[in-house]
Amino acid sequence: MLITTALLVIAGCDGSTSPPDSNEIVLYSALPAKVRGLDPGDIGDTTSSAVASQIFECLYQYHYLKRPYELIPQLAEAMPQVSADGLVYTVKIKKGVYFAEDRCFGDKKTRELKADDFVFAWKRIADIKTLSKNWWIFEGKIIGLDEFREYTKTCKTAGDVDYSRPVEGLQAPDDHTLVIKLKKPWPQIAYLLAHLPTAPIAREAVDCYGRDIINHPAGTGPFRLKSWHKGSFIEMVRNVRFRGEFYPSEGEAADAAKGFLADAAKPLPFADRILMMIVQEDPPRWFLFMQGKIDASGIPKDNFNEAIDKRGTLTPEMKKRNIHLEVFRDPSTYWLGFNMEDEILGKNKPLRQAISCSIDRRKYIELFTNDRGEAAYGFIPPLMKDYNPNIKQTGIEYNPEKAKQLLAEAEKIYGGKLPKLTLAMPSTDVVARQEGDFLNYCFKNAGLNVEIDYMDWPTFQEKIKTKSAQMFLLGWIADYPDAENFLQLFYSKSISPGPNNFNYSNPEFDKIYRQAVIMQDGPERTELYRKAERIVVEDCPAVFLLHGVAYVLHHDWVHNYKPHAFGYGLSKYYRIDKTKRAAYEELLKEDR
């Protein structure tokens, strides 16, 4: 999933005031961006995912407590049965799972989940008329699905698309069995079956609401949408038809000591209601958290000093208020990318290296992540199993003197004084401007002449898609814990408008990539991944800046708050202690 630079904003998760019904347990949280729509097939942004994941479920989910991240069945009965050649996946679906009550199901209000709902949902993603952003998930993977997409292109309108048209690779022999046939091995498939866009969708809902389905999510999850005040707040309530799930009984070694196992085997969810406020400005979001209105909050960059001291622990003021800090690694890497098709940069490796040498990563991390990020030398983040600690030796360190030497070399190649370079920034906001100021400061010190060009996200995307950005600041946060998700960004077949924004093309890399993606996990594949990474780092299509670290503050009344890098629908695990919440209100009153 694409993410903008080192701005580590986390959706605050839960919070509380006194709810109208005194026995009701309410989670309050703040979303840092607007929610675009709750059609899982079309969701491409984290904020909408954070909401929709409380309502929809996939075949699989990540274990809440175990690390490294491990998949467990959610709607599926068990992990898939895979044929020997790795091409046929058979998934048994749980029985007795019902959709949340919705008027689209007519008088009965609900219906049991069937394997067909998955087939329908995935065909819908393939249907070009729905303009789904998530076609990349299935593109070229499932037998017959690409042909289905071709077929939809021939249809005049969305209504003409015939969903009963069979797709060989997607079959539901009975209501509780799903058979997926692949064109080639796809080891990551299980991760994607835990990815929100693959959630099942009831055909009734699509028929009933048409394109308005974005406002009428009907899922099988622990909560259902009660009301959605656009741009303001979203209210969800417990889904009475929820299939029943229990809090995990095992976890990491330290989990028991931290109290994460206190609720083991208790029925989920704990909360009756979720209230998600949309608060796009940082100051009010921080104010709401400090007033105890919302349960958890990422720390806006500029509130760091107030919340956390130099050693990365909470300030006494925060401790006094019983606020907890969670720090965790993000599966993300941030970089300054080069457009390899650019006349000046593409053919001039010393220039790219000079730029790489000129940036003081340590200072960057200190300034923009309060010293808590990890300097990056390659693109696979340390959270990934395939992370290569030795990539540092291949990577380039901060060295302004060396930058100057490389620059001299670069000028020889270019044949004269280098023209002004342009760095595209994906945002015009304050943090982007500060980053730009800092980078420019670094460039100046190394004698580089760079213009920083700030633009809004859509313009930035357009620039990248049309290959007209020379350099750009961007990052990637993994959709699933497989480094393949990063590798594909450098594959020559996916250059812009595909995800390879660098327009990087290296036949050697391509060969390894093609080989590695169809391999099952194992030391051999790790070796190939690392080799591919080394090739990229040597070619220097980007300056790898840092791997993200996220911070979340939460109040002491939220129990079972364990950060998770891939899961979104976590509200079901949180338990609220209302007496502590009341105590905080008292504390606030005293302070005043």
Place this chain on the structure above:
Amino acid sequence: MTTYIIRRLFYTIPIVLGVLLTTFILFNVVGGDVSDQIAGKAASKETIAEIRKEYGWDKPLFFARDSQFNRHLINAATFDFGRSWNDRERVMDKIKQGAGPSLSLTVPMFLGTVLISISLALIVAFLRGTIIDVLAVLLCVAGMSLPFLSFILFGQYFLAFKWGLFPVFFWPDLSTVRYVTLPVLIGIAAGLGGELRFFRTVMLDEIRNDYVRTAFAKGLSPARVLFKHVLKNAMIPIITQVVLAIPFLFLGSLLLERFFGIPGLGYLMVDAIGARDFQVIGAMTYIGAILFVVFNLITDICYALVDPRISLE
């Protein structure tokens, strides 16, 4: 009267067409299509072509039966602006939903500002030249000279967060009155200066008229002279200022709504600007202009109601 209104409506046709042409040139010709942005992170050429078809960007701009401009005119005439490409929501639904919250913020703000500033303007105009008047004018100018964003930031930080006098943000359990109070007060504080100064000038122009002296010579009290005689005469500039401000109420307040979580049209605009959602901005621009044209007409009718010298025939 009816003939007058009909004639005036007739005059508005070229204006409305002008507005439509302006928005079309801005958003369709210069702004252009945003299909690559809609397509998302892994777009292919065919998806982009499909999107262009979906939104009609593959059609000629002008001079064809199915040209984009014709489409634009039809959309405007039916008030159906299709779906926002950003979140696939109906543009008209978004606007309808936003109008209420915006009005709940801007109407009290507007009434407060107008009533306070007109009353103060009468008083200040009566006391013209005294130290109170000089101070009031200086305060007004000072208020006008502070950036609006500063008003909001200081107001939210001190009044709401530090001193806890108001809620810092919208909250579902709160009554509307509670959470709009602070933004309304900030809006009034920021807007009062300019309004007060304007109305003071209007009143001063009026208060120098001979009929005011006549009224005083009759033995009327200053309050009666100001509120009965001066105010009604000052109504023409006041109506122009006040009635023509009403269409803007529907647009909400860009900054206040965003900082205080009021899901109105100002908020919608900020989002639309960030996402380059030209459909929303274009629709808002058009609706704003229509409202303006309508209220312009209402203003003219109001003139006739307050001033016997003006006739609509």
Place this chain on the structure above:
Amino acid sequence: MNNNGTLLSLENVSTHFFTADGIVKAVQNISLKIKKGRTFALVGESGCGKSVTALSVMRLVPHPQGKIAGGKIIFEEKNLLELNEKQMRNVRGNKIAMIFQEPMTSLNPVYTVGNQIAEAIKLHQDKAGWQAKEDAVEMLQKVGIADSQRRINDYPHQMSGGMRQRVMIAMAISCQPKLLIADEPTTALDVTTQAQILDLLDELQQQEKMSILLITHDLGIVAERADDVAVMYASRIAETADSKTLFANPLHPYTQGLLKSLPRLGFTGERLPTVAGIVPDPLHFPSGCKFHPRCPIGCNDERCQTIEPEIRYVAPGHGVACWHAQGYEKITDKQNG
């Protein structure tokens, strides 16, 4: 002091304007007496302070620049300057009414004339709306407006200048005031209308037994209508007497100059000043007698140039402020006539 017969007396009244450019002494030490039922004319060139004198009596000097700096204004044995604002409001429009020069602008354009007349009646006579309205109709009739029942609902812009001045007069007399101040009531009107309005004022004076303070620059009108006259020059009274005396025996060179410029018969609407020279700038009055630069005698006389003459009464009721006036130097004390 004998106040019998005196309705209003001004004693050493001064009114100053405080402007950005300095203090303008618009009225300096003016004293005069208006007798019951008589017409007192205040004459002078524009800018001499006569209007400000009238406004001072009403205490309607434009504030905050203007201020009555001193003196007494005795009306019905009370000093108006000592009344509070509320008491003063009870005098205005009730006991002392005023009409103005510009009938075109002196009426409020957005209210009907009836409304404006009735407003004063309601205020001062404590009458209900319908009663006040009936009174207003009656008043309009009184000032000679035909079809008053209907005209009462007219707006000022629907009336001619003369009609509007009649409305102003109706408004002024609606509460039977003791004193009517008429500040150049006819200047803005054409000649025939002027005469009609003045006749109307005369007539009403007879009926209502009120005094009139007539402010004008037209000596012709004074000769015909006034009982007593005061001539003002540069914020002061130059000469005052009853009308006959003044016209027969003007003592001040300024008065003499004015009278010379007066056509023998009747009056015309022409502007008066044919006295050589220009009216002095009130910010930079000349030293000594303010008339000396224009005075055939004073321009060469050192005393005139340095010492300003006080008003002295050379005969009962006949005061003059000129060193060279006949009999002026014989009187050493100020007399209060």
Place this chain on the structure above:
Amino acid sequence: MSEQSKKLPKGRSLWSDGIHRLAGHKLAMAGLVVIAAYFLLAAFIYISELCNWKISFLQWGDKIGREYEPPNAKNIIGTDFLGRSVLRKTIYGTKISITVAFLASILSIAIGVPLGAIAGYFRGAVDEIIVWLYTTLSSIPYILLILAFALVLKDKAINLHWAGLGTLELRGIASVYLAMGLTSWVGICRLIRGEVIKHKDREYVLAAKSYGCGDGRIITRHLIPNVFHIVIIDFSLRFVSFIQAEVILSFLGLGEKNSPSWGAMIDTARLDLPKGYWWEMTAATLAIFFISLALNVFGDALRDSLDPKLRIQ
């Protein structure tokens, strides 16, 4: 009051009279001094950049202290997140803000005055078209119009080859002042048109016509100089709104990014304020406050002394 009208010295033209009155107005003169200081500072920054002078207080990019140093003896208004001097940034910000407001004003005058004069002078069809044009633009809510222009013009390249100028790249503030200029000429155009209509039948114009002056000459040599005071007054008051608009546009991400501007500083500081780093916000707010105050005071005084209609005593 007739008494006061007399004290006007006689025989002075509108201009010399106005300037005389203005010179006596101490507050207005103080305002003028402040405005001049800001302009000179902006000019000085340009000159020093052109001549490559290294003047320490203009080196806003230098790190001069710790990060977020509060105001102290060494750095009077503290430092920002990179340890750069807030004072230097504020001083340097003058350049952007004054440039934007100045160019926008010039642009709006350059469009509005000729159009207004032509419309008022020729009347007829030309007038109809120009009036239609500005009525259309003024029907669109100003804030929406300016945002739409800024948004659409942003990062666009305008092909001026036909004019022999090459391509104009609209980077950074160019789109901002273009948007402001292209949308705000309506007011001045309307005023000039009205005034020209009043003047065109005056004796001096008729006289000029009678001895054979062409239309162009009459407009440029006779009419415009006689109505130019309106332009000056409008300029001084509009300037303020442009400076304030820069703040809003910066908040919406449409402003200058590469060097400090007051709008950008306030926008930055909205994140700083909640943790008590108030100095950057305060510095930029005050910088805006003083020039706005000066312009308002001066503009008012100018209007009072040059425009007899609006003169307030």
